[in-house]
Amino acid sequence: MTSEPTERLFRLPDLGEGLTEAEIIEWKVAVGDTVEIDQIVVEVETAKATVEVPVPYAGTVLKLHTDAGTSVEVGRPLISVGTPQTAPVPPAGPVAEGPAAARYREEERAGSGNVLIGYGTGHAPASRRRRRTGAKRAPASTHRTAAPAPPASGSAEPASRARTAPRVISPLVRRLAREHGVDLAALSPSGPHGIIQRRDVERVIAAAGTVSAPAAPVRPETGSAERIPLRGLRRAVAEKLSRSRTEIPDATTWVDVDATGLLEAKNAFQAARPDARIGLLAVLARICVAGLRRFPELNSTVDTDRNEIVRYSHVNLGFAAQTERGLVVPVVRDAHRMTTTQIAAELARLTALARSGQLPPEALTGGTFTLNNYGVFGVDGSTPVINHPEAGILGVGRIIDKPWAADGALVLRKVTQLSLSFDHRVCDGGVAGGFLRYIADCIERPATLLADV
Known part of the structure; x- marks a missing residue:
C-alpha cells in the first residue's frame, strides 16, 4: 500500500572555495512541481560565480524556504521535497534514496557538510524537468540542453515545451529578455557552446523597434537617495578591496x-x-x-x-x-x-x-x-x-x-x-x-x- 509522502529537507550545499553564502537568482521550480534526482532547482550567485544547484531527491516540491533576491548561508534550508514511499518506513530506518542522494550523504558524512551534487565530486546526468499540467509559468532557462520529459497521457502540454531549453548564463540577459518580451527559446545563440548572449537579445529588440534612447537619470528628491545592496560579486570585490587597504601598507x-x-x-x-x-x-x-x-x-x-x-x-x-x-x-x-x-x-x-x-x-x-x-x-x-x-x-x-x-x-x-x-x-x-x-x-x-x- 502507499503511505503519505516523506518530507525531505535539502539545505544550501557547500559550493567550495570557502564560500559561506549565496544569493538566490532564480528558482527553476515552484511548489507543487515534480522533480527528479539531480534536477536543477535553483540558480544562485556566489561571490565568484553563478552556480546551478541540483536536488538529491525525487518527488513533489512542498516548500521553497527563501525568495529570489535574498542571500542564504551554507547549511540553511533551501527546498523541501515530498518523496513517495511504497511501504511504511520503520521509525529509525533509512529512507531509500537514489545514487545521487546516496553520494550526497556519503560526502556529507566525510566531513564537508552539504556537498553540491555534481559540483566538483562527480558528473551528474543531464537533468529533465517535469511541470504540472496547465502550469502558467514560462519554462526557466538552464545551462543544460537536455530534452524535456514527454507529457503524461491525456495532458495538454503545449508544443513549445518540446523545444530544447535555451542556454542563458547571465541573469542580466534573462532580465533584458523578460522586460522586452523576448522569447529566449526562439533565439539563435551567438556565444560559445550555444550560449545566448546580450547582443542576441538586443538584436531582436532592435528588430522589433522597441529600443529607445537611454532614459535620463532620475534625480532624487531633496533628502532622498537610492540604496543598492552589495551582493554577490560586487560584495566580494568590496570586501577584498577594503581588506587590501586595511591590511596592506x-x-x-x-x-x-x-x-x-x-x-x-x-x-x-x-x-x-x-x-x-x-x-x-x-x-x-x-x-x-x-x-x-x-x-x-x-x-x-x-x-x-x-x-x-x-x-x-x-x-x-x-x-x-x-x-x-x-x-x-x-x-x-x-x-x-x-x-x-x-x-x-x-x-x-x-x-x-x-x-x-x-x-x-x-x-x-x-x-x-x-x-x-x-x-x-x-x-x-x-x-x-x-x-x-x-x-x-x-x-x-x-x-x-x-x-x-x-x-x-x-x-x-x-x-x-x-x-x-x-x-x-x-x-x-x-x-x-x-x-x-x-x-x-x-x-x-x-x-x-x-x-x-
Missing part, C-alpha cells in the same frame, strides 16, 4: 615608457604566427612573468599569523577582465612555464569563460601577482589596489602618440604609463623600482627578454 610608483618597440614586437609575433593570436596583453604578461622571476620579492604574500613572508617559486598571474557581472581576476596558473603563445591561448580561454559566465570559482583563486591593463578604458594612469593577499599589481595605461626625446631629437612615439602598487612589507622602493624599470626596458627594447628566456 601599499605604495605606488610609476614611469612613462616608449612602447613603440613593444607594438612592433607584437606585430612581428602576429605576422609570424597568425594562428596564435598573440595580443598586447599576452606580450605584457610574458614580460611581467620575466620581471617576477628576476625580482621574486614581489611574487609573495605575508602570513600575518606567523609573521612571515611567503615567497612563491611559481607564478600564477592574475589579470583583470571586465564582464557583465563586474570586474573579475582570472588566474593563469604556472605562467612561468608557458611560452608567449601558450599564455595568449590561456588568456583567451579564461576571458571567454569569464564573459560567458562559465568561469569556475577555482579559476579566480591562487594568484600570486596581478596585471591590469586599464588602458582599454581610455585612461592614462591609476594607483591600482593590490589584489589581497598578493604583494603587487602592475597597471598599464593607454598607448597614445606623444612627443618623446630620442637621440637628442624630439620625435612622436607610442607612449604609455606603468603603475606598480606594492606591499612595502615584502620589499622596499629599490626592489619595486628595479622591477618597474626592468618592465619598462623590456617594453622599450623587447629583445631584452632574450636574456631571460
